[in-house]
Amino acid sequence: MSPPAGPDPARPPGVLALAVQLRLLGVRPRHRLLVHAALGGTGLRAEALRDALIGVLGPHGTIVVPAFTAENSLTSSAHLARVAGLTDAEKALFRSRMPAFDPARTPSQGVGVFAETVRTTPGAVRSAHPQTSFAALGxxxxxxxxxHRRESHLGEESPLGKLCWEGGQVLMINVGFSACTAFHLAEYRIPKPPLRMYDCVVKVNLPGGGQGEEWTVYEDVALDDGDFAEIGKTFPAARMRGGRVGGAPATLFSIPDAVDHALDWMTENRR
Known part of the structure; x- marks a missing residue:
């Protein structure tokens, strides 16, 4: 007689176990949840985590993830690193071949497999910002x-701003506060935040039908996450719930609490 088969992580019990852990952490039905997850090395499957969240949040809840793109911008740090050392002619050639942002097709970059899994799930919606779009499901x-206005990467007129005003929450799995996008909203609320220019290429609908490409230049807050880890160290533990999801460390907290704390910290410590 062959021994009984062990648990199959692709089967529903895996999803149910994750759902129980999410409930224990504090995730509840109807929540609007901004999720940052780094699944590498955790053994967690993006599809299983997505399905567990859908099950816990229920039909009236919503999952939101960053779907950021930096490779279509001349002003992003990712682009500047890629063209460092090129001649002017080589930079011009590189620029001519840069892919334009298309909300329906451009993959997210640098935000992890879970965010991209949510973005590509049937029924998901993506905001139209060419640099800091969000994808949502629910x-x-x-x-x-x-x-989502271009001049509001992560400000009041972005999905993040709406989540804050509506009492949304952040769920971080296997990531630290250096990746806490919610802190960026505080940068828009400090008095006279520093501004900078942004330059990127986007897909546009042509008058006669079809699509073309267009370079757009706009001004917005100069975003800086260099001190986010330090801000997170002083975020009161009483405002967070910690636990584990699939063996990985997880933290749940309110977006308004995070933004208020970051605003206080930036007001005192940033110059």
């Missing part, structure tokens, strides 16, 4: 992603 996905 009841409020379309509303949260609508009207």
């Amino acid at each position: 009841a409020d996905a379309a509303r949260l992603c609508a009207g």
Whole structure:
């Protein structure tokens, strides 16, 4: 007689176990949840985590993830690193071949496999910002992603701003506060935040039909996450719930609490 088969991580019990852990952490139905997850080395499957979150949040809840893109921008640190050392002619050639941002097709970059899994799930919606778009899945996905202004990367007129005003939460799995996007909203709320220019290429609809490409230049807050880890160290533990999801460390907290704390810290410590 052959021994009984062990648990299959691709089967529903894996999803159910994750759902129980998410509930123990504090995730509840109807929540609007901004998720940052780094699944490498954890053994967690992106699809299983997504399905567990869908099950816990229920039909009236919403998952939101960053779907950022930096490779279509002349002003991003990612682009500047790639063209460092090139001649002017080589930079011009590189620029002519840069892919334009298309919300429906451009993959997210640097935000992990879980975010990309959510973005490509049937029914997911993506905001139209060419640099800091968000993808969402669930009841409020379309509303949260609508009207994302270019001059508001991570400000009030972005999905992050809406999540804050509506009492959304952040779920971080296997990541630290250096990746806490919510802190960026505080940068828009400090008095006279520093500004900078951004330059990127986007897909546009042509008058006669079809699509073309267009370079767009706009001004927005000069975003800086260099001190986010330090801000996170002073975030009161009483405002967070910690635990483990699939064996990985996880933290759940309110977006308004995070933004308020970051604003206080930046007001005192940034010059």
